[in-house]
Structures are given as structure tokens and as C-alpha cells.
Amino acid sequence: MAETPEMSSSRPYLIRALHEWISDNGMTPLLLVDADAPAVDVPRAFVEDGKIILNVSMSAVQGLELGDELIQFRARFSGAVKQISVPVTAVLAVYARETSAGMMFPETESDAEQTDEAGAEADATNSDTDTQPDDKPSRPHLRVIK
Template structure:
């Protein structure tokens, strides 16, 4: 098998459509959590909080819902005003049922560096990269004399000086 034939399309849109159907079939209200800082996201700016937006995508809440392999589009009312919404599939962080919270947080696509530019006026163009976790070596200053962890601030031990300097 060649490298070209091994490349597959993204599984994200298929997961989204399947989970949407599962949530709706169970009489629940499907919601999408979207990274509004991603390129191509078109949502009402006033509804964005901390770079994210939660969208109710239930049949009764939207009109003309289209879930393609690249884009989710629909019209919805925000503050009583009908507006068009367009969300690239890669900007969807999770899909879940409002009533139970059941659903799925979608994994990042491998090699998905695209789209941390804002598609919304007023949001920063250089959104910070997502933090990653890594092991940190133990600090000798936080260990007791036997090499074990320090027992807290009341435990006896060497006192460290502050790193700030008083300037008058």
C-alpha cells in the first residue's frame, strides 16, 4: 500500500453526524462547543465567551442545518434576530446533549495547525497555542532531607529567600 492510498479523510464529520443523530433520536438537545478563534468560524460575536461558543443545533432551534465533511451551516436566532452560522468541522471541540452532558469531546486532527487565526472581528489574530502537559523534574528545594517530598509549609527545613528585591 502506498502512502497516498493510506491517507484517509477526517473522521470528525462522521462522528459529528452520528452523535448528532444519536442525541436527537434519544429526544435530547444536541449542542456544539466551538472554538470561535479558528479561521472560517462565522458566529455572532456577542455570543462568544472566552473564545468559545455553545450552539444549540436541535431541529427546533435551527433552520437549514447542513453538516458536510468540511462545514456545518445553519440559521438560528440570537437575541431574536435570525443570523447565518458557519463553522468548519475542525473548529468543533465537542458535541453533547444539553440535558445529560453525554456526548464526545473530539480529538485534534493530526497535523491540524490550520485555523488559529480569527474568523471573527474583534478576537485576537494570534490566539495562544493549546498548552501541553509534560513531566517536570523534582525541585531539590521541595524535598526533605531524605529525598522525599516536603511535608508542607510548616515542616522544618532550609528557608529560601525571595526572588524579589525591595526598591525604595
């Protein structure tokens, strides 16, 4: 069997796409961030239970950069401008404030890898023609794509 080439994480691409989708629909994009992850630079006074929600709408931030490795921008917190820096791997979700439509991500890349491995094992043992007792077709399953 040929070896599958290694691909980069899809997380930064999905973050950018969801940000654009939410914004294009006139809603407010929010990031749920693991504030305790390495290299996260956010105002600690706004962290609750190790997480922070950041409004990343164009009207709320200045200089927004949604990079492949890092998300950076300036925003006001209690009237003071702060430089925010969040590694893409620390983003747990991107969603619209108004509807909660969006996407959650695994807390770590290794969580995604474990899910992928479990999915690959399931794919190897299941097929579309598998049946369960009473000849019910097997339920489809979702696989996390990193």
C-alpha cells in the same frame, strides 16, 4: 511494510452520528466551537473565552447542513436571525445538553496527528503480553482516531 492509504477525517461523520443519536434520544445536541478558528462565522457577542456553544436541535435551527467541511444553519440570537458557518475542524465537542453525553475532539487536526503518532509508537513498543512490575498486565490505552 506496505504504506497505509490516507483516509479522510472521521470528525464530520462522528458529528453527524452523534447529532442523530442525541436527537433520536429526545435530547438537545450542542456543539462546542472554537470561535477563534479561521472561517468561523458566529455572533461574537455570544463568544466566551474564545468558545461558543451552539444548540443544533432541529427545533432551534433552520436549514441545518452537517457537511464534510462545513456546518451551516440559521438560528435566532436575541431575536435576530443569523447565518452560522462553522468549519468542521473548529468543532471541539458534540454533546447532549441534558446529560453531557457525547464526544470531545482534539482542538486541531495536528493534535490528532500527534496523538496518532504517539499511539503508533506505543503500539510498536507494547503488546498485549507486556507486563509491568509484579506481573500486572499493562493497562489498555485509548487512541484518538481522526
